[in-house]
Amino acid sequence: MKIPPGDPAVPASRSAILPVVEDDPTRTFGVPVGRSPDRTRGREHAGGVADSVDGPSRSATRIGGSARPVGYRYRPEVGVGAVRTDAAAPASTRARPTLTPVIDRVEYHEIEVSLRRPFVTAAAAVRTRRSILVALHGDGTTGWGEAAPFPGAGVDGIDGVWDALSSGEAERSALAAAAWGEAAADLAARRAGEPLWRRLGGSGSPLVASLAIGMTEDPVAAAAEAVAAGYRRVKLKVAPGRDLSTVAAVRAAFPDLEVGLDANGGYTPSVDDVPGELADLGVAYLEQPYPVGAEAETATLRRRLPIPIGLDESVTSPAAAAQIVERGAADVLVVKPGRLGLDGSLAVHALAVDAGLHTKASGLLETAVGRAHTAALATLPSMAFSDLARGMDVFAVDPGGAAAPLVDGTLRPADRPGIGIEPDLGLVEVIRSAARAVR
Numbered sequence: 001m002k003i004p005p006g007d008p009a010v011p012a013s014r015s016a017i018l019p020v021v022e023d024d025p026t027r028t029f030g031v032p033v034g035r036s037p038d039r040t041r042g043r044e045h046a047g048g049v050a051d052s053v054d055g056p057s058r059s060a061t062r063i064g065g066s067a068r069p070v071g072y073r074y075r076p077e078v079g080v081g082a083v084r085t086d087a088a089a090p091a092s093t094r095a096r097p098t099l100t101p102v103i104d105r106v107e108y109h110e111i112e113v114s115l116r117r118p119f120v121t122a123a124a125a126v127r128t129r130r131s132i133l134v135a136l137h138g139d140g141t142t143g144w145g146e147a148a149p150f151p152g153a154g155v156d157g158i159d160g161v162w163d164a165l166s167s168g169e170a171e172r173s174a175l176a177a178a179a180w181g182e183a184a185a186d187l188a189a190r191r192a193g194e195p196l197w198r199r200l201g202g203s204g205s206p207l208v209a210s211l212a213i214g215m216t217e218d219p220v221a222a223a224a225e226a227v228a229a230g231y232r233r234v235k236l237k238v239a240p241g242r243d244l245s246t247v248a249a250v251r252a253a254f255p256d257l258e259v260g261l262d263a264n265g266g267y268t269p270s271v272d273d274v275p276g277e278l279a280d281l282g283v284a285y286l287e288q289p290y291p292v293g294a295e296a297e298t299a300t301l302r303r304r305l306p307i308p309i310g311l312d313e314s315v316t317s318p319a320a321a322a323q324i325v326e327r328g329a330a331d332v333l334v335v336k337p338g339r340l341g342l343d344g345s346l347a348v349h350a351l352a353v354d355a356g357l358h359t360k361a362s363g364l365l366e367t368a369v370g371r372a373h374t375a376a377l378a379t380l381p382s383m384a385f386s387d388l389a390r391g392m393d394v395f396a397v398d399p400g401g402a403a404a405p406l407v408d409g410t411l412r413p414a415d416r417p418g419i420g421i422e423p424d425l426g427l428v429e430v431i432r433s434a435a436r437a438v439r
Contacts, residue, residue, distance in 0.1 A: 052268065058129035065078070088382075103438045107135040108165050108430040110158065113367060113395040120216040122266030124241045129365055130158050130431070132165065132176075133399070133423060136183040141398025143187025144423060146252055146370035147179035148363075150337055165261045166434045170424065178341040182373045185342050190418035195376070197413050206410035210260070211389045223250045223257065228366055229393060230406035233258040235287075239266040251281045260385065262287040265313055268298035279306040283358075285332055285385065288312045299329040310334055310360060310385075318347040325355045333357055334385060337373045338364045345377055358384035367428075368400020372419035379413055398424040 112130045119126045131148035147161045156173045163175035170180040189196040203392045210233040211226040226234050238261050287310040290298050302309045310332035315321050324330050333352045335345040352359045361378035368391050378386035389396035400421050414420025
């Protein structure tokens, strides 16, 4: 269980940073350092009116509401779809009969897209992305999913995912199974004539967009470009020796920008010291400070560091998430449908809600197909953060075509059946394709 705010084992300032979540995914959390209480009091956020909450070294924002959304319950027996089952819930979000799509043909397309600029993390340096788009056809309708192995992430490589999919044994690879499940969920939603986010139990409210900034970039210049493009939230990649000065420079240049950090497991327990001074810079969260397997050390860090701790790579399954909760190792659990699958993501989300933790919807640097599934998941109640950016700000080209505009730093989920994306393979390089009939 999460240690409740006010317990001496939890730094008080983290309690101030983390919000009490309303059922509104447009909210912005964390007031940057230097903002005085009288300037934050009564300020309108997308999710409500902000009240100032004093931390030991900065002011922070807290948004009123219930951390556990009323009526939200994940029912694995229903299959893909977190549903609201109480009679008081809106009719559009109550349980629906399971719709099992009829699949008569499957296609797989391995594609490669170039990034607008190299993306460097503590785990890898990436200049292009190779992924596999999965298309499930049935009764004249097509559902899409995406498998995008990230270099250095410790999961199946692109060839292993391709072999699992093309052999008809997707269950051999977690990413292959996740992509198949995404495509099946998209197909079912399209056949039902409703957006995927609605079938998952989410809302169609705008989502605060966030642009990730890699370590090779001039962080201030990259943040300036993000702000000019309309973003009000960024995530900085950090590593030992490339943390405090990076964050301080961005915060000095953009005092009102919401800033999260992601170390991708780059710090080594008992060797690298995560600077406590980061807390003085109004950081919204620190994601995956230590490698997978160091969750006990992460719990110790969480008790010491007055910054909300998120775990991403450590959340490999609902069972792994349960162990993280038991150890008190995180304030935020990151759910990635491309790795956990939609059902797995929904299960982790429900686990976090039950434990009083927050969740964050994120992806694996996918194209529009994978991002659309992440966006659908991000609309769920109690989803505190998300890593959603426009494809045009990440890739040179995207099979999803032109990106929707940012409106006040937000992206609105597509109000079309399924994920609302019709990939155009003519826009990207197709490395190989395969198809087979399903009997």
